[in-house]
Amino acid sequence: MPIPRNNPRKRAPTLADVGRAAGVSAMAVSAVLNGASSSVRISEETQKRIRKAAKELNYRPNIAARALVNRRMNTLGVFFVVEDHELNNYFLAVFNGIIDAASKYQQNVTVFTLDTWSDAKSQLEKAFDGRIDGMILIAPVVTAEFASGLDPNIPAVSLHANAEVDGMINIESDERTGAREMVELLLRKGHRRVMHLSGPRGLIGVERRIDGYREALQAQGVKPEEKLLVSTDYSEEGGRSKMRAWLKKNQGLDLPDAIFCANDSIALGCIEALAEAGIRVPDDVSVCGFDDTLIARATVPQLTTVRQPLKAMGAEAVDILMKRISNGEDAIKDLGKVVVHPTVLVERSSVRDLSAS
Amino acid sequence: MPIPRNNPRKRAPTLADVGRAAGVSAMAVSAVLNGASSSVRISEETQKRIRKAAKELNYRPNIAARALVNRRMNTLGVFFVVEDHELNNYFLAVFNGIIDAASKYQQNVTVFTLDTWSDAKSQLEKAFDGRIDGMILIAPVVTAEFASGLDPNIPAVSLHANAEVDGMINIESDERTGAREMVELLLRKGHRRVMHLSGPRGLIGVERRIDGYREALQAQGVKPEEKLLVSTDYSEEGGRSKMRAWLKKNQGLDLPDAIFCANDSIALGCIEALAEAGIRVPDDVSVCGFDDTLIARATVPQLTTVRQPLKAMGAEAVDILMKRISNGEDAIKDLGKVVVHPTVLVERSSVRDLSAS
C-alpha cells in the first residue's frame, strides 16, 4: 500500500509567529524557550512576554525542523521478528523495560517488526534515514550478511544475540548457569530421569541451556538418555505437539520424573499435552520452564522456572544505547561487548519433591 | 534526566551529493528517486546514472527534511496508561494489531505511556510537535478536561473509550451482548447462583458487562443477589484479593455455582484464590472470563471466555486513522462515531455442565 502523501497537517505557530506577537526576533524566542542557550541574555521582562505569547499561541517547537538541524530525532528503534504475526510475552517483558527506560531519557520508541532476520538487511535499511538515533535488536539471529547490513553510524545494542558483532554490545543472561541450577534443583528433589524440551538446535541460547542441563546431570553421575532430549521451537504449540508425539511414541513405557522446558511457552504446551493424556502436574510428573514471563504465573499449577530479568535487560539496553548515542564510541570501552545478567531460580508449584515422600 | 544534545550523527550523503556524482541537479535526483514526480521527465540513461550514484553513495533521503516540507512524519502515536509500570496482555493484543496494520501503510508506530489519564493533557502535549500524524488512544478515561487537551489538528481514534468525544471515532465491542451471552450459557448449563466479579464501577465497559449479566439473569427469572456482585480492578491481583475476601466473609456458606469475571486477569486471580482455599475449578465452581487474551489459554483448566477481537480492533483503529489522515475530516462522515465489533463466546474447560449430571 502506498504512503498517503496528500493532506499535510495544518500549519502550526512558529518561532517567528511567537516573536511577532512578543515584538522580538524568532531567535530570541528560541533562546528563551530552550532555556540555557549559552551566550544569549534576555531581560526578565522580555522573557515573560515571550513565554506569555508562546503560551497564548499554544506554540510547540517543530520536531522535524529541530531534527534537521540537530541530526537527532530523540527516538530509539526496536527491532524484533514477529512469528506468525503474534507478539509474545517475551517481547512484552523486554519492551516494557525499554519504554520505561526510554521515557526516563525523554526518548520515543518506535517498533519495527521483521518477518525474519535472514533478509533483515533490506528491512533495516528503511530505518537508516535519520528517523532513529539508535537501535535495539531483540533476539537477532546474526549472520555476516546481516551484520554487514547495519549502519556503522547508528549505535546498536542487542539482547540475546546469537553471535558477537563488531561494534555492537550484547546483553545476555547466564542461561547455562540458570539451566544447570534448575536441573540441580530437580535432582535434589529426587528426580532422576529428567527430560529436556529444548529450543531449536543451533541457537546459542538453546545450546547453553542444553549444556547446563547436561552439566548438572553429569555432576550427579546421571547418564543422559538420548530420547529424553527433544528439541522444538520456542512456542506453546511446539511444546504441545512435541510432547504429544513423545507420549505416543513411548506409550506404555515409563514417564520421565521431570520435564525441564526451555521456556515458559513450551512448558505451557507441554502441560496441556500431559493434561490431554490424563497425566497430572506435578503429581505424576514435574514440569518447569525458563524465562519467568507472565505465563509462568498464569498456569495452574504455577510454573517453577528460571527467571531472566527481561524487563531489566530491556532497560539496560536503553541505558547503554543512550551512553553510546551521547558520548560516541568512547563509551564502549568501559562497557565490554557483553553484559551478562544472573538468572534466578523461581520455585512455584509445578515441581514435586520426591525426596520428601 | 535531560535530553542529551551533543554528538550529532555523522553527516549522511544528500541529494546534492548524489547529483554531483551523477552530474545533475539535486532536484533531478529527487524527481527520479521519488518516482512519479509529476511534470519532470528525465531520460532513461540519466535516470540510470542517478540510481547508480545513489546506490554507490548508499543514499537515504533524510526523513526530517522531508517531514519539514511535507508536514507528515508517517508515524502514528499509541497512547496507553501503564499501571504499575506493567504492560499487560490486553495491550499486547491491541498493539499487535496496530503494528501489523501500520506496516501495511508503511507507517511507524511510537508508543507513549502515561501514568494516568486524568492529567493526560500535559503528557499528550509532548506529542503535538509534529512527531506523529495521528493518535490512537487505548482505553482512555475521557473527561471534558482531557478532551480539551487534544489537538484538533491531529486525528484521533480511540479503543474502548468510556465516553464520546467530539470529532473522535471510538472502536468498541458489544460488551453487553457478550456478557449476556456468557451468563446465558452459564444458566443453560444449569448454574443458578452466578457471581460477577466486575471491573471498577463507573467505567462504561464495566457497566455494560454488568447490564448484560443482569439482563440474562432477569430473562430467566433469576433474582440477582446483592452479595454476588463484587467489583474490583481489572487485574489478577484484584481478582485474587477480592475473591479471597469474599470467601473469608462467606465462610461456611454456599459457594456460587459459577463466577463470571469481567476479564481474564481477574479470572486468573480468582482461580488462584479458589485454589488456595482448596476449591477446584470447574468441579466445585465454574469460572469464566472476558477478552480472550493469552491468559485464557494459559490457565489450567483453560478459560471459557468472551472473545473481543482485540487484534482486529487495533488494526481497524489504524485503518480508520489512516483514512482520516489521508482524506481529512471528510472521511469521518462515512464512518459514524462508534464502530462496534461483535464478541464471540469461546468455550473451553473452566465451566462445568451441571444440567448433564
Added chain:
DNA sequence: CTGAAAGCGCTTACAG
C-alpha cells in the same frame, strides 16, 4: 549583550 544571516536536506512552484 542583541539581531540579521546562513544553513540543516528536502520538495514544490516557477522561470527559462
Added chain:
DNA sequence: CTGAAAGCGCTTACAG
C-alpha cells in the same frame, strides 16, 4: 522538458 530559487521551521555562528 529542464534548472535555479524559495521555503519548510528551527539553531548556530557571526557581525554589529
